[in-house]
Amino acid sequence: MTDHAHALETSTGLDSRKLAIWTFIGSECMFFATLISNYLVHKGKSLVGPFAHEVWKDPATGKVFEPIIEIPLVTVGTALLLFSSLFIVLALYGAQKGNRKMLIGWLAATILCGMFFVGMQVYEFTHFVHKGLTLSRNMFGASFFVLTGFHGTHVTIGVIWLFTMFILALRGKLTPNRSLNLEMAALYWHFVDVVWIVIFPVVYLIR
Amino acid sequence: MHPRTTAARRRAGAPFLCALAVALAGCSPERYPQTALLPLSDFARIGDHVQDQTFYWALGVFVLVEGALLYSIFRFRGRPEDPEPSQIHGNTTIEIIWTLIPALILAAIAVPTVKGIFETNAIPKGAMVIEVIGHQWWWEFRYPEANITTANEMFIPAGRTVELKINSGDVVHSFWPPRFAGKRDVFPGRETRLWWKADSTGLYPGQCAEYCGIQHARMAFHVRSVTPQDFEAWIGHMKAKGPPKPPAAAAPAAGGSLRTASAGAKVQGARDSAAAGAPAQGAEYAAGEKLFMTKGCMGCHSLQAVGAPKGLIGPNLANVGSRSHIAAGWLPNTDENLERWIREPQSVKKGVLMPNLGVTVEEARALRAYLRAHQ
């Protein structure tokens, strides 16, 4: 992605790569908008349990299914992603100011938060499957796993991208005049966090 | 469209004109039994009225705009050495004019459209309900009040509003009787509605209009609009086709009174089925009846119009003998076609769910005789 056309005189004075990442983020907005509308459209359409927020008793087997959503677990995840947004901004600030220690420190913190978030989500998914909610079980399961799963995939891609940036930072490649590459990764990371800011209430909190 | 020389214009115009003449002759609606341009019901007239409105506006715009284009082609034709024309960049007043005029025309179209939308969506009360169920590649019709099931040929009383409750047994189809109403998509798991009041009698074809698999092209049906008296007679006649009495009793050999030759033939009164004498081909009939069991036809088809089991794979054959077409409304119901359809359905309608049962020619003739007796 980084055809480095050295500080080419562009019509808007902005760097093409930053404009490209913003265009990509604009396009991804529609991607997640469709996934979210798919979730909302299927709200309340599940024929069988388990449900998000209500207990459900299987008429056939009499087995009782607890509500799937566990707020404490996901709140921790949300806080992690939130703080990782803060950390990446500080890391970028460090990169732009040439403060190598600040860059590497906060970048590592961001990556750790990201990995913990993905870990939380993997744990959450396996936990839900044990509670009886699988992809093919009901509409809630299907749309929930697809929406949060694709968001998780985007977070994973972000972690890999940031990890690559981390290696470059260690090798001293993220000098101030090359901090744009980290800014692009940061913008992508903020976008993934902003999407979670929308998913969290819509999926987990709205009954 | 704009050849350089007049000779070229005449030469190029000739084939175009004669093709146009053939096309125009070929498109007069009377020659098409399944046309949407000759409405026979109130519902269809709403759509036809709205379509006429938009068509005439479109024709007017077509003539004016294409005429202006043709005029400008010949009027402003130039040669490279001509002086450069005046470099006009635009004209806001003209822009406003040719934004407002189309807006007004569209408003003129929008009024009947919105009126038509609400009219076609308002189902009159007290209509006779008919359930339409689309299956992969045939149509099932049920009359809930009379608890009658039939297939591929829907009887409706002229002059009375019928309301169709439409569902699908498998994929999305689209029920389209063009002479009586527009099309309504047929969804599995979501009931849709269509209604009309036919104002004349006759046999009119219709077809599935939403691609639904290999034999979408041959998933047709007919709507037979009959007078209310004939309709009551038909209901009575079908009501007699209850569950089969034990074989010992006289076979319910109903007479062939309802044979209808071609479209529009009147339906005679039904005779009470029990009183029917043994039909001439008694032996073949009995053989056919036995084969109907042994060959497994019973597994998919039901012969009783009243209280037929739901969810059978094959169409109900209670009155198959009197239907104008078989194999879902497109193959004329002649003896020869019926035999071929029984013997080798896969070559008549490839991919249909009825397998080739290895029926010999004689067996097919016996089955045909048996089914033909089911008027």
Next chain:
Amino acid sequence: MATTALDQPHAHAAHAEKTGLWSWLTTVDHKRIGILYGATAFFFFLLGGIEALIIRIQLARPDNNFISPETYNQLFTMHGTTMIFLAIMPLSSMLFNYLIPLMIGARDVAFPRLNAFSYWVFLLGGLFLNASFLFGAAPDTGWYGYANLTSRQFSAGPNVDFWNMGLQVLGVASLAAAVNFFVTIVNMRAPGMTMMRMPMFVWMSFITQILLLLAFPVIAVALILLMFDRFFGTHFFIPAGGGDPLLWQHFFWVFGHPEVYILILPAFGVVSEVLPVFSRKPLFGYAAMVFSGVFIAFLGFGVWSHHMFTTGMGPIADTFFSLSTMLIAIPTGVKIFNWMGTMWFGSLQFRTPMYFAVAFIAMFIIGGLSGVMHASPPADLQQNDTYFIVAHFHYVLFGGSIFALTAGAYYWWPKMFGRMLDERLGKVHFWLMLLGFNLTFFPMHFVGLNGMPRRTYTYPAELGFTALNQIETAGSLLLGLAFLVFLINVVRTSRGPRNALADPWNGATLEWAIPSPPPEWNFERVPVVDGRDPLWEEKRKNGGRLPEPVAGTGAGIHLPNPSYWPLVTAVGVTAVFIGILESPRWGPWGIIVAVALLLFGLYSWLFEKGYSEFRTPSHGGH
């Protein structure tokens, strides 16, 4: 990687002309990629044309068995999918690639290697989609693949999976190209060329990129949901589990309608370039054309349910979508009137491109009017899913896009290949195409209104459709002949001398200010623009004529190196979707290997020597 020839310091611009397969496989020059797009798209266009001919032969007689029902269903699906995704879009992309940098005075697109990547993903996607024929499992559920016929229960074979994965791959190609061209148009315009001084073709392409950016993610999600339904047992579109097939129609047409504007706006752009040049006067109402284009794009997201009037959505929804559809007809009308305003009082030069451009207007008017006719639901209840709709969209897609793209081909052929296509053969091609087109598609209006549904592999004789269908088949053979004449024209011209002038038509835009075909660096000095139609301004200053431009040496001009990593990454992307298609047999391994290849290609691309400034700045790194 072994150090290859690419490792020497970045290629000087003045080195020998690169030829041979390797130079094409590793090209990052927008002009070569444009020619690659054009050649591939034309090949797929011919493929789609042959599919159409077979369909027409099958429909020539009632109860015909020229081909079996399954083959017919595969052919009409592939005809639709090929013509839309593999012919018209890439033909437009040929013009984007070749002309946008030239028209805005740039040396290349913003991201040359991303441009190469888009082409290779498109090529591999097209081959992957058509490979389904080899397995006798070509998609057979229509180009918009309505649910729940596409569910595993009713389409057990891999047909739908080929279609699903093929469109996902093509989606990646379109999105990558859209980001690239959006940034190119915004960021790489010549000094002085503000947005309101850009050529109209560039404006229409700009709006098309925005539509692509916003519409393709929607179809990507819809296809993902369909993939989950078919592979992982979910019930998004399967009623048994609580899903609703109508949801697929919503998702598809939210993408579908912007898609049809993606197909027609580039054609609008081509005609808006050809008409002023052959009327020898500027485009009429430039601002009106821009705003109507923007209005079409924005409203394009608000009309989608006019494809679904027969599903019984209820009067409120029908009214809203009917009125919004009528509303969108107004800017389209404004565009048509502005084209005619361009011709009015002009000095019309009837060269071949002008023939096609004027025929475009004439045919598109018919298509537009038949479109308005089924904007009203009561009328649409009779017209939907019949041959009337087939006639409508062929008048706007064939009569519209193909006529305009052919005009563009004749108009820009000298610029792209340095040779002029023969005028006489061009006119023969035109008359055959116009006659064949009208003979094929005008009767469809009548046969549609008289009861012939769409996508039927045959029809009974008693319904009376035979006569008109025979005329249509005759017309389609004429169309086949027309494109044969075009091929002859192309082959004969390619043998002739490369003697086209830099500005054979007295053009107004920047691409005519440089030699035909332009050197690899396009502009010796990036031009300064101070108005619309820059070349006409220049000519007025120099007494009407400009000397033949000289190519120049291109010394000191930084040109990106060729690179094969976009091709490797493209193979990786396509392999991922092949892996998904084969996941029932290969399990996750296909996907894992493909992702590994993808990451390997991507990382090698990002850190390629001579490009990335992550390397310590060796000579090649500046």
Next chain:
Amino acid sequence: MSTHVEAQEHAHPTPSTYAKIGLVLFILTALEVGLYEITFGESAGSFGHAIQPFFIPLLLFLSAIKFALVAMYYMHLKNDSKLFSGVFVFPLIIASVVILALVALQAYHWAFARSGG
């Protein structure tokens, strides 16, 4: 569209402002979860039931603030070129139009189908 090269250095917020915003975001998240607990959680008292009808608008309002904060400050939209804001906000408008339209149509279908229309 300015044609001169825009000065690269804008007035980027300082780390302390970032930290403050981070804190505000955390508090807002806590508020969201708190709002959920008092409305639907076990300790939902009479007050919880009282505000239940306002739960969704309140919740969406809180997340909208968080969305704006991250976009404006962390993504530098506040002091970057208006072009980036346009490239981000225009798709957001189309996205919300599509979400609202699809949800409304689904609810309308459901009601319409139920009412035997």
